[in-house]
Amino acid sequence: MENKSLVSITDYTKSDIIRILQLAEKFDENPNRRLLEGKVCATLFFEPSTRTRLSFETAVHRLGGRIIGFSDVSTTSSTKGETLKDTIAMVNNYADLIIMRHHLEGAARYASELSSVPIINAGDGANQHPTQTMLDMYSIYKTQGTLENRTITIVGDLKYGRTVHSLIIGMSHFNPTFRFVAPEELRLPDAYKRFCDEHHIKYEESADFSEDILNESDILYMTRVQRERFTDLMEYEKVKNVYILRKNMLEKTRENLRILHPLPRVNEIQQDVDDSPKAYYFEQARNGVFARQAIICDSLGIDIQ
């Protein structure tokens, strides 16, 4: 039986991504499959994240698996000073799979080196959150019918947004064209621009969230511009209302345009956009369950007919 962890989106090759998205499609058609009957999955949330945890737990329940774990680290031995190593060793005695979220960066990689069962990274600090990337990519695949040759406009916090960085890496296999729209302080780091250059990926940067850019896009990926990211609050005040999507901006956009957002949103997508058939962020969250079902089964080497 194949047994593998998912720590970073870079752990997946192009064919891994395609295989898992096709699996997700099957769960989308029928999510209730008792493939984890008799299996125990541990959800170790050293850092709270209700949204991600509910999505994973729904995925396990719909597969007929059982769940142990914690969502509040203050109730665990970690507060007594237990090392991550010891926690993993203990849970290895109980569970067939570990889904882990941790506030420290690299925690998932370390856990995967210690663990005898697969680790699925549900977010490690500002580092990686690969199941989010897979659900983003499944949403692109499902709404566009393909991952190839899409023009993807990413708006907001491109400097700290880990979902943005992982999406660039994940999509890099499929000849995308990126439009990066961000205020000066939150521009995409050079390392990711270099990554695009090395992989011959076309991109343009802009500080201006213009309708011209929107009208040429297949996917609009919105993220939140957070006040606490700014060293200069004057700068924040200047840009806080610039990167906001309003319904009238969608008038001349492509038919196939879909709007994604990793959620939670605050005001960067105005409420009236929700009624547009191009708004896709809530379905995107729903797709998370299917993507996670696929990832869990793939990690455990479970065959799906």
Next chain:
Amino acid sequence: MSEIRKELQVAALCNGTAIDHIPSNQVFKVLSLLDLGDLKNPVTIGNNLESKKMGTKGIIKISDKFFEEEEINRIALIAPNVILNIIKDYQVVEKKKISLPQTIVGIVKCNNPKCITNNEPMLTRFEVLDNNKVVLNCHYCDIKIQKEDIILK
């Protein structure tokens, strides 16, 4: 001839290794990286010796000790231009340069305070991205560390 008469700055070695051309300010770091403090063999340390190339330099001579490549490459981060003289029967039988290993385990501290390696009793691990400029990449948190920012544990 004057060359023959030239006085040795550090006593000659019968068998062992002489680590030459160590930057003067790194001699004690080299000793600690190679765990020479725990060694029972005779060790001669010279520092602030005259060097044409470097101004001043340090030398460490260790009797009856021959390093594995993996062991000696640990010092490449702080003393990349070191020359290793392998001495047998008072003769230098081999001169070796050291090279930076591809992976550096347990020597460098990660500069990211939120990295798991700074919060668990574990070894750090870095991949060397650029051998010339010496850029390290943390295997765990993926942060990149430039040469001037490298901190040894």
